[in-house]
Amino acid sequence: MSAKPDSSARAVVLLSGGLDSATVLAMAQAEGLACYTMSFDYGQRHRAELAAAERVASAAGVIEHKVIDMNLNGIGGSALTDDTIAVPEGPQQGIPVTYVPARNTLFLALALGWAEVLEARDIYIGVNAVDYSGYPDCRPAFVEAFERLANLATRAGVEGEGFRIRAPLQHLSKAQIIQAGQALGVDYSQTVSCYQADEQGRACGVCDSCRLRAAGFAAAGVPDATRYQR
Template sequence: MLKDEKAIVVFSGGQDSTTCLLWALKQFKEVEAVTFDYNQRHSLEIECAKNIANELGVKHHILDMSLLNQLAPNALTRSDIEVTDGGEGELPSTFVPGRNLLFLTFAGVLANQVGAKHLVTGVCETDFSGYPDCRDVFIKSLNVTLNLSMDYNFVIHTPLMWLNKAETWKLADELDAFDFVREKTLTCYNGVISDGCGECPACKLRQNGLDDYMKERI
């Protein structure tokens, strides 16, 4: 427990980052959330993040990262690009090059300004959809780089790193937030809150994990 410390949570309003925000509220004395506006396909994602932060009483920062959209067109920012899984060694069309690198770097700058030494992110290597910037080795490398770049002793926490989606649902349940996470978060690539559209890769991953956890929960 780090009840005398302050943390910044990288927060999208989705299942994973909301679970991490709830986890952080149990771990730290003070928690703030930061959401990045990179002209993602659904502005509802930002509204969802605002609503959750407000309901939980968490100070919420929204930073403009629209340059990312210009540099790295992808299915999360362009409606004319189809959402597809990666095949034959290719990355999914939803991969945004540099996203977690930039998000965590800017979160580190913010943390330095507000006196927080802990960063929390919902990246996961178990169900990471092929994204290279969700791997543990990347987080450990970036943690060292951030510390050196600012001469500031950050710790990046990844509560979900080795959890599959069923175990992430279990963690939300252990945090007494199962219904909250299920009903109020937006994971769907098509912008449907709660259980989503049921068709996109994010919804299928979320639902499969939920189904597996519900077998255990009964």
């Protein structure tokens, strides 16, 4: 279904299929927004997240879900897009090798384009500055800078109401995110966060993303809904 709803309260939600983005989608819908979701097939080794995004979008009843092809493995430079770089196990110092160059900048740029076409004002992204693993494109400064760009570089920004980049998880811990999502009815068993999930979406249990996710469930006092390989 691709027709616009009658309501002018529309939002584009970046939906990776992971825990954070599923929570953000639930938050946007709780605000009464008609949600359009966007995922990216960018050459990531954990492509099981795309099937998870489809499941989450379908269960949430979004207006439309798009999957955009983007060949980031063509430039490499990340353990998530280059098979010659191993996914690290355990905490990393500084910006880890799982950082994907320019990923959130590109994702937000395409979400911005779709939002302008849809006449949507809000763009949601599940970045987090507390458990963000050192990624520079998850910081509040990045979100604020991109919002300024969005309102400088678009017709809607110059002639219309402009855009808001919404990052409601920005200052929440993983445990707080899980608690918020549970209160909104998010089924975390449908999500995939692992950097090297297998084709069935089962998590490795040892990468940085798995570590943060497991610690979040434990701190929240919520049973871990993750399916593990071992």
